[in-house]
Amino acid sequence: xxxxxxxxxxxxxYGGGVIGRYCDQxxxxxxxxxxxxxxxxxxxxKYYHSKFLRDLCDIWDLRGSGLTNMHGSTGDIVxxxxxxxxxxxIFHELTHKMNVDLGGSGSNxxxxxxxxxxxxxxxxxxxxxxxxxxxxxxxxxELHRPAFPYKFKFKFDGCPNGCVCAMARSDFAVVGxxxxxxxxxxxxxxxxxxxEFAPNAGAHSGRDWGKFDLxxxxxxxxxxxxxxxxxxxxxxxxxxxxxxxxxxxxxxxxLHIG
Numbered sequence: 001x002x003x004x005x006x007x008x009x010x011x012x013x014y015g016g017g018v019i020g021r022y023c024d025q026x027x028x029x030x031x032x033x034x035x036x037x038x039x040x041x042x043x044x045x046k047y048y049h050s051k052f053l054r055d056l057c058d059i060w061d062l063r064g065s066g067l068t069n070m071h072g073s074t075g076d077i078v079x080x081x082x083x084x085x086x087x088x089x090i091f092h093e094l095t096h097k098m099n100v101d102l103g104g105s106g107s108n109x110x111x112x113x114x115x116x117x118x119x120x121x122x123x124x125x126x127x128x129x130x131x132x133x134x135x136x137x138x139x140x141x142e143l144h145r146p147a148f149p150y151k152f153k154f155k156f157d158g159c160p161n162g163c164v165c166a167m168a169r170s171d172f173a174v175v176g177x178x179x180x181x182x183x184x185x186x187x188x189x190x191x192x193x194x195x196e197f198a199p200n201a202g203a204h205s206g207r208d209w210g211k212f213d214l215x216x217x218x219x220x221x222x223x224x225x226x227x228x229x230x231x232x233x234x235x236x237x238x239x240x241x242x243x244x245x246x247x248x249x250x251x252x253x254x255l256h257i258g
Contacts, residue, residue: 011091014144017102039076039103044114044129066185075113076103108146111138112154115163124158125176160245177243180257188254189234
């Protein structure tokens, strides 16, 4: 392509966090002769104060192109397009004034990423934010000073719904699950069957799908066939359950993680 991509530039002491990009026709396009990308480490579960976002945009408007990506595939905030002379200035602003670090890039550990976990989600089976934070702290050297033959990613899902797609998008995936029985509210199950509650928490209410059929839409779709509905009682054989979350997602008022 017209862009050179590689670890040509960076900030002092770090080998990652900056993706160097140079145009091969700087005379024709002097405004983008340099168009380096900087990755900024996101907090666990991506919680931000509005002042942080405003300050970040102010830095990039002043010292970069103003283009951002919230967020990249790894999870980082991606600041797109700046010049070599601005890199140390931006790094100083981020680390000394905003108390935020660069993320990972290159053949190193990429910035670990976690779902909202127990801070917001009733399905989280462990504290994803805490685990993400601890491993980020433990592996700072591997994150900022590339020493691997290829990139390596940690991702943390609180439950099998996989809101950060840990299994598909990381090398070290942690997915929370439960050990005991799925909790069943039999009265709520009957309410779903009677049409009193909308299945999938109303997410599929944009059109008429017909009457909710518990046998067809939940029991028959169980991948391990561990569920049974006799017309008045729903039962689950926990030993065969593979924790796919389908039944819980379909009837969240009636079923809950163990």
